[in-house]
Amino acid sequence: MPRKIRLTPVRLLVLGYLGVILLGTVLLILPFASKIPGRADFMDALFTTVSASCVTGLILQDTFQHWSGFGQAVILCLIQMGGVGFMTFVFLILKLGGRKIGLKERAFMQESVNAPNIAGMVKLTSTILLGTLIFEAAGAFVLAFRFVPDYGWGQGIWFSVFTSVSSFCNAGFDLMGVNGTPFASLTSYAGDPIICLTVPLLILIGGLGFSVWQDLCDNKFRLRRLCLHTKLVLVTTAAIVVIPTAVIMIAERGMPFGDLLLNSFFTAVSPRTAGFNVLDLTTVKTATVFTTIVCMFVGGSSGSTAGGIKTNTFAVLLLSLLSFVRGKRSVECFGRRIDDDSVKSASRFVTLYLLFAALGILLLCLFEQGKDFTLTEIVFEVFSAIGTVGLTLGITPTLTVGSELTLALLMFLGRAGCMTVMLSLRTPSAPAAELPVEKVRIA
Numbered sequence: 001m002p003r004k005i006r007l008t009p010v011r012l013l014v015l016g017y018l019g020v021i022l023l024g025t026v027l028l029i030l031p032f033a034s035k036i037p038g039r040a041d042f043m044d045a046l047f048t049t050v051s052a053s054c055v056t057g058l059i060l061q062d063t064f065q066h067w068s069g070f071g072q073a074v075i076l077c078l079i080q081m082g083g084v085g086f087m088t089f090v091f092l093i094l095k096l097g098g099r100k101i102g103l104k105e106r107a108f109m110q111e112s113v114n115a116p117n118i119a120g121m122v123k124l125t126s127t128i129l130l131g132t133l134i135f136e137a138a139g140a141f142v143l144a145f146r147f148v149p150d151y152g153w154g155q156g157i158w159f160s161v162f163t164s165v166s167s168f169c170n171a172g173f174d175l176m177g178v179n180g181t182p183f184a185s186l187t188s189y190a191g192d193p194i195i196c197l198t199v200p201l202l203i204l205i206g207g208l209g210f211s212v213w214q215d216l217c218d219n220k221f222r223l224r225r226l227c228l229h230t231k232l233v234l235v236t237t238a239a240i241v242v243i244p245t246a247v248i249m250i251a252e253r254g255m256p257f258g259d260l261l262l263n264s265f266f267t268a269v270s271p272r273t274a275g276f277n278v279l280d281l282t283t284v285k286t287a288t289v290f291t292t293i294v295c296m297f298v299g300g301s302s303g304s305t306a307g308g309i310k311t312n313t314f315a316v317l318l319l320s321l322l323s324f325v326r327g328k329r330s331v332e333c334f335g336r337r338i339d340d341d342s343v344k345s346a347s348r349f350v351t352l353y354l355l356f357a358a359l360g361i362l363l364l365c366l367f368e369q370g371k372d373f374t375l376t377e378i379v380f381e382v383f384s385a386i387g388t389v390g391l392t393l394g395i396t397p398t399l400t401v402g403s404e405l406t407l408a409l410l411m412f413l414g415r416a417g418c419m420t421v422m423l424s425l426r427t428p429s430a431p432a433a434e435l436p437v438e439k440v441r442i443a
Contacts, residue, residue, distance in 0.1 A: 024049035052078035054415035057172025057275030057390020064177035083169025139164035172275020172390030191259035207300030244268035271295035275390025307388030
């Protein structure tokens with residue numbers, strides 16, 4: 001008799017994302033979802049749905065020039081659902097329907113937003129919904145001061161809302177194809193203070209993590225009272241904004257200082273999984289490209305709208321290395337000792353992440369070997385996909401179907417979580433007897 005498959009929170013999360021992708025693909029295939037006669041190409045619809053629901057931003061067709069108003073609305077809904085987690089919307093529906101939120105629903109919600117424990121899930125979810133609404137509305141209001149004068153009231157407000165949601169959710173989708181140049185992103189607004197400050201701030205807020213919001217609110221921004229996770233996130237986030245900004249300013253020097261500072265700040269923040277760009281990435285210096293890849297690798301924070309290995313994971317690994325150099329037996333930070341399981345989990349996750357990235361690079365090299373793509377372009381594309389970033393050096397629209405499917409899978413793994421997907425496939429088994437221990441030479 002076949003064993004019954006148990007629907008664990010991890011498996012529900014993976015199946016939920018797959019369900020959202022299926023629904024989005026069906027909607028984008030509808031004839032009125034695109035501006036071209038007839039229905040959209042299946043791969044265009046699938047790739048766009050995966051990219052939107054996994055808040056990545058890689059596209060095969062320009063969002064404004066290819067998709068109709070209905071198609072753009074579908075993409076925006078997918079971005080919103082992917083950004084805050086589909087289980088958050090399930091929670092909202094249950095709440096509006098007057099249904100009591102039980103332990104099972106709280107467990108699913110905990111897995112969806114990567115919360116540390118099940119206690120306080122209802123409060124955290126309410127904070128997520130309210131905070132998302134406030135920040136996205138505020139972002140749209142500010143952006144309207146630039147887009148309404150440029151595109152009129154109707155289109156300007158729509159562009160403001162779309163860009164604000166896409167920024168906060170770290171998605172990187174834009175509607176700037178309206179200017180006639182496809183895949184231009186926000187390059188026409190390079191040096192614009194409204195765009196170069198509002199969009200990165202939305203990206204940073206969305207990438208901090210929902211539990212960080214709650215910790216900051218509960219402790220009224222008193223730094224000493226914050227938990228270790230929040231302190232690590234804030235310090236690491238500040239470091240990977242300031243240092244890349246300085247590096248990019250040095251690499252791209254030559255423009256007026258004000259424009260250089262704004263554009264460098266934007267370019268340093270956006271690769272943390274947002275995917276917008278104000279500088280043409282095909283013309284920037286090699287140091288800027290390398291810095292962008294590093295930022296895409298690190299990404300945002302756990303339980304946020306961002307991807308990457310996460311700032312807290314990166315911080316734990318650095319602290320572990322520092323503890324080894326200092327000869328300490330435990331990893332310490334801010335007067336606390338980080339538990340060994342967290343250090344092991346960080347190492348496993350980064351190893352798995354890099355293995356999937358390496359496999360993706362190999363597959364793209366094989367699928368695109370007839371083209372003159374450089375290794376840098378392929379590596380950039382792969383880390384952009386698995387980091388759910390959406391930046392590209394211009395090769396995405398010309399990729400083969402095999403490469404498109406590879407990137408779609410990497411985007412899914414990056415958003416659902418490499419470890420989460422692997423755990424969903426694992427079948428619990430009885431513990432085996434302890435085997436004899438033998439040392440293995442390392443380095």
